[in-house]
Amino acid sequence: MQLKPIQWEELQGLEVRVYRNLLFRTQRVMSVQTRQRKSWKLAGHTANIAIANVSFHVSEAGRQRVIREQCKNVHAWVQGLCVGETGLVSSNTISLTYDPYRDSSFVEIGSLKPISNCKLLVVREGFVYASPDALKQSEQDDLPLLSQLSLQTEQCQQFRSLQAIAA
Numbered sequence: 001m002q003l004k005p006i007q008w009e010e011l012q013g014l015e016v017r018v019y020r021n022l023l024f025r026t027q028r029v030m031s032v033q034t035r036q037r038k039s040w041k042l043a044g045h046t047a048n049i050a051i052a053n054v055s056f057h058v059s060e061a062g063r064q065r066v067i068r069e070q071c072k073n074v075h076a077w078v079q080g081l082c083v084g085e086t087g088l089v090s091s092n093t094i095s096l097t098y099d100p101y102r103d104s105s106f107v108e109i110g111s112l113k114p115i116s117n118c119k120l121l122v123v124r125e126g127f128v129y130a131s132p133d134a135l136k137q138s139e140q141d142d143l144p145l146l147s148q149l150s151l152q153t154e155q156c157q158q159f160r161s162l163q164a165i166a167a
Helices: 060-069 133-166
Strands: 015-020 030-036 039-046 049-058 076-084 094-097 106-108 117-124 127-130
Touching (some): 049 060, 076 117, 094 133, 117 133
Antiparallel strands (some): 015 030, 030 039, 049 076, 117 127
């Protein structure tokens, strides 16, 4: 398979989908797609790209197919607005990974905290880095769940108190 060069001037500011292309086994290559009416079309391949207003997507059905068939397919990607070919990687960026056999979402390397979105994503030589807000956002995503769990715990305690009084 041959690398398709990207026309960066045409891509800047457009909505893109980016995923790791595993057909290039000796390189860390990302495929970049742009929206064409109701579908997505390959814009090209790159090892470096910066994307803004990023959301992370994993098709659970696709992930389960990978696990079941032990054969990789495109089922996880990032989506956002193309900023350009280069992006700065600072010391406070977060390194990300995705492993369909271990994770149901993109995660921070090390802590394995799930990431759902971020303001800026930089792919540098095939390695993926997110802006620090990615962790804060994932913690905020957990807040409704945590408050729901604490409410359920409180309701259970009240119910047990009433049962103790009735007995």
